[in-house]
Amino acid sequence: MTTTTTTSGVRVIRDYDRPLWRRILINREFAIIGLLVLVVIVSAVSIRGFAQPITVNYLLLDVAPILLIALPMTLVMITGEIDLSVGSMVGLASVVTGVLTESGAPFEVAALAALAVGVIGGAFNGFLVTVVGLPSLAVTIGTLALFRGLAVGLLGTTAVTDFPEMWTALAKAKIAGTTIPYIVIPFLILLAIFVVVLHFTPFGRGIYAIGLSKDAARFSGVNVERTKFILFMLSGVVAAFAGIFYTLRFGSARGDNATGLELQVIAAVVLGGVSVFGGRGHLHGVVAAVLLIGVLGSGLRLAGVTSDVINIITGGLLIFSVVAASILAWAQRIRAKAGPPLRVAASPAP
Amino acid sequence: DTGSGSGDAGSGEGGGSDNLSITFLPKNLGNPYFDTSSEGGKKAVEEFGGTFAEVGPAEATPDAQVSYINTATQQAVGALVVSANDPKAICDALNEARDAGVKVVTFDSDTNPECRDLFINQADSEGIAKVQIDQIAEQIGGAGEIAVLSASANATNQNAWIELMKEYVASDYPDITIVETVYGDDEDQTSFDKTAALLQSHPQLKGIVSPTTVGIAAAARYLSTSDYKGKVALTGLGTPNQMREYVEDGTVTSFALWNPADLGYLSAFAAKALVEGDITGKEGDTFEAGDLGEYEVGADGVVLLGDPFVFNADNIGDFDF
């Protein structure tokens, strides 16, 4: 597959520049997964209370909303856009579920309505970004305030805590014989769908093309607007789903649920190797990064490290994850004693 | 049996274990009120020879608290002393902790009664509502418009007090009207700006009640720098160190609070009594709380610290917290 053969004078072009193992070893995702494994092993050995089955349960329940929302966020960010409104959408969906349940609607209906709100909210973002042509960072700073405002406005001081036992129990239930929560099942289904869509469909090829060059994508018949619109809608609806889960897990619908979640999601997505400029990144890296942040937090808390130090470590990791490549390149250059790197590639917007 | 109780009892059973590792989980870290209560708790724990720890989120949200409750469960601490950010949201996590043998004491802000063993109440809610309304009424002469500057919209205790204040005003001070309740989210700056907005949108306002230490300090700061100083009364719940300046410059005549250090101190002793099996949280149980003396568990597993204390220019110099 990677040989250069010459048959009857026609040059056959190789598929890949580097052998498979080198392509795997030098990629970002590999490093994150490796780090995750390392942190798990070190924590299990050195932190008392970490190596017990219940840890898995707590960990997964904690990171579930981030895991869920990170899926569409990855796609959105690969197109070079961003959705800062997801945390507020979690809150809004939570409130919608709560308000409707309280007013007597069956929980199932309330949850469907919340999902519908997610679709509408996402479509609203999508509309402003694609049809009106506004930068998504600005738009979603606006809807971050708007959705949160609606959530707080709808529910005021109250918190709805009356949800059907069956559903709240399900949100925390463990899969028989394990400590793995059920939420993992919808997550895995969504993950499978997103992986296929992003990495194995023409639509996914379009997503990468848009992120690397919007113009070239459009000239190649990629429907840039529709693609982005769909992704924002997906982002909205998955955030709403996470909101319903959130509500059930805590049994409490509040206007301020999941405040600030957006930055956690984005931090994880970026750590997972998705470029904020778009065009680059893979879902397995993102999933590993969410878990890495979760495991680090859980381990450090167990070790008695306070939240401030955990924040410092999270921030440091994020910085290191992007700077590491530069340091490596720099070290290599020193060794090779070559000139400065190429300085032509223009980088697009932040 | 002291000192070594740091938690070797990995699978601590309920009842008379001697696992005296006690973890305080306030609403958030970096809040002076809870810093003081945790100090009281620490003092108590050191007195009876347990291990003290304070953990907590940076921001006062229930989901972040749940992670810390879970951690405590994994660590199998002896007791967890919590001020709840939400009465319901942290319930399941607390119950799970209790199932794993952790004793749960809430203080300052309660959860639903079925999720904890004891609630250490700083003062009964009626008393808290009453003392604040009585003071503002006295300061504004028993008639006029007042407003409330609260913490976050979902703060359990604040909401309960505000309800009771409204009832008390309606029944005892018919000439006073509560025109608005605003929420400063227990942030300096938000509380500050909300105060300014209150004063502008209600030109007839005679007084502000802020049943939260962050809120009252911010409101006092705004008032002290504005034309309303001395014209609009302010009272509520505050700590003497935060309010000293404003009592001395005349912005604030009086405000109330219990001693948060005592609250933490009592909570720690209650936790100890639970851990050692001296009490179970039944009504009528009694336990010894070091310097504070003996306390009795009331209905619903509530222990009352005492009456709120009113600070004014005459006595504020005696306190340092």
Place this chain on the structure above:
Amino acid sequence: MVDEAPARSAPPTALELHRVVKSFGPVIALRSGSLTLQSRSIHALIGENGAGKSTLVKIMAGLYRRDSGDFRLHGEDVDFTSTAQSKAAGIAVIYQEPTLFPDLSVTENIFMGRQPTGALGRIDRKAMRTEVDQIFRRLGVALDPDRITEGLSIADQQIIEIAKAISLDASVLIMDEPTAALSGVEVDRLFAVARSLRDEGRAILFISHRFDEVFDLCDTVTVMRDGAYIDTTPIAETTVDDLVRQMVGRDVTELFPKQAAEIGEPLLEVRGLTSPGIFHDISFTVRAGEIVALAGLVGAGRSEVARAVFGVDGYREGEVRMLGAGVPRRNPTAAMRNGLALVPEDRRKQGLVIDASVGGNITLAIRRNLAKWGLITTGMENRAAKIWASRLEVKTHALDTVAATLSGGNQQKVVLAKWLATDPRVLIIDEPTRGIDVGTKSEVHRLLSQLAGEGMGILMISSELPEVLGMADRVLVMREGRITAELDREDATSENVMFAATHASEQHA
């Protein structure tokens, strides 16, 4: 043959490169580049796409650092680590691809980083303006110096690049294909300026794929092939054929190999297309087997018509039909489904996803057809891409090579491959051979001819008159957004086309 550049007698040597080597990872861009520029002389550098011309330029500019070899400026060894250093040393460079700040005004673009300043470091806008007016007058440019450069045509951008380089007042002026996007009048003015700069005693390096320009302007010519110096000769002592042989290493056959093709049914019909301010009432037909050229002045709106027909842009009135069926507006996917393909004007921004792999680029437009059960894998893409990359002889290391690292000509081949892979009935091709070397150019022309012969309809936009006259069965001429003439192959002489392209504008102005 691969030896030192012979030292010229009379004028002093301004700049000298000797056996310069530069590689990018596994790619050796320059194996042994040598070049000697004399003051008071215009020196041509020619070579196939990918021969290493631009790389040599970038080394002189301080943008790249050479791996080895000598670099002397006015007799002294130099080693630039940044473009600022080369600029300070008196080297002005016009890069192959215009590099302007789209949000800044034309004037600011020309003076960025070296604006005249007054007290407190305040920029002296008036002085700046005066100088711009001067340069523009010299170049005969009627461009508003205060407008932002966003949205300017490549030609206008190139003019700004030229103005920028001239205003630097450098002793060495390097121009990497400055004329690729220009036509007639601008080229003539540029040449006049270049000659006067030469006469002032400067050394000028001129890179171009157009031999007539080389012979018209230059005094000496250096040929490169495969990253190595081949030969330097005075222009008077060589011929096009000699140069071509040196460049390609073989003889190149006829440049415009137009085959006679059977003209068939109408494929693409455009009726009354109008977009206010851009083009008006555009109607034409492209038939099977026919090559229709769309000629006109720079800025006539030809590219805009192409974009509207293909659905990248909208239009207000009119219709586009393929094989009798209406093509919806503003929908490139539908246009592709109807058998249209567009090779756009700006290959780096529009033609290619420049940071994606060669394989990904070639299969981007056919990704839906490649998919089985809606799914697509890299393997499937590579198989398809390999076919087209080999057919067009794209020179690349591997299919996962990033397209940005290919030379301009090879990039153009990738774009062609991408669109031929869609098996279109009508191919719209905007400036098909801009920046392409003779060898490849004749290949592209042969390919277009062959495609027409197979029954494809081709709409070719070109600013090169010989190309238009050599290739087209029919010529449409546009002026200021309108079609002013439709000429059959027999009637299409350079005079007729020029007349239609300029005639009314003289009345207007």
Place this chain on the structure above:
Amino acid sequence: MSTTALAAPAPAFAKKPGGIGRARELGIFAALVLVVVAATVKNPNFLFSADGWRDLLLTPSILVLVAVGQAIVIITRNVDLSVGSVMGLTAFLTGRLFIDVPGIPIPIVVIAAVIFGALLGLVNGALVAFAKVPAMVITLGTLYAYRGINVLWTGSDQVHPSDLPKDFLRLGTQQILTIPVLSIVAIIVLALAAWYMRNTRGGREYYAIGSDPGAAELYGLKTTRRVLSAFVLSGALAGLAGVFYVTRYGSVSSQVGSGWELDAVGAAVIGGIAITGGVGSVWGAAIGAMLLMTINRALPILGIPDFWQRAVVGVLIIGAIVLDRLLAVRQKRQLIEARDES
């Protein structure tokens, strides 16, 4: 003769580059005036009382400083999400200095805080400029890290107004000719920044770098140094904002400035700074900041219930940028269609 290609002078169609930009700032300014007028009509105290007038000028000053720094960073096609955390740290430093060094002169404290802020900005800038990595990631990282350091440092040592010198606290409300001192400082900073950005080589290079970083490299501009300086500036201004915060609010917890990053970016974007760099002015950002803060204060006056205020702010942010965009699009279309008449 072979290649006689076609040519004509390039079309000259005149459009003032500043035209659209200035219109943008005017639009936002009009919105600001509208908000003030509406609130004043509803309640004259909003403008015509001593406190109302003072607060109108005073409240936005802090965000104006942060937004000016943010604007410069965004103009270079970067973003600084750490400004809130930088502000928090410098605010606490300010408090600590007064507590730990009794009698320390106020100017020394101000300078120390500004330098400290600049150093924190330098860390951001160095990471972004030297490692050539996306600013959003770096500053998201320092957003967390700086805040963590702040919480760690503060511990339970909050700063209370009683810890601070009276003179310093008075600065927070002092007025000269009814204009608050803090507003005057903010306006001076703003005017200097605006002048620098418009009239000097350095200022124009910020725009150039943001407009096309690749081209800036080809031009031989000192990209690294410029990007670095933009972050240092943003840090220094956030540092000054931290001092302002302390004089204005008196107490410092470990959460000072949390969430301000979104306000600052929001202000810049509302004020017409393109998030993709190269476009906009610091004036716009400052007006955006004033609009945001003033809306916040005007809503209660206008009788919008507390809970709905955030929703209204959201609608207004979106409204402002949508309107801005529609105007720009219309202007561009008119420009194109105007060619027909020419």
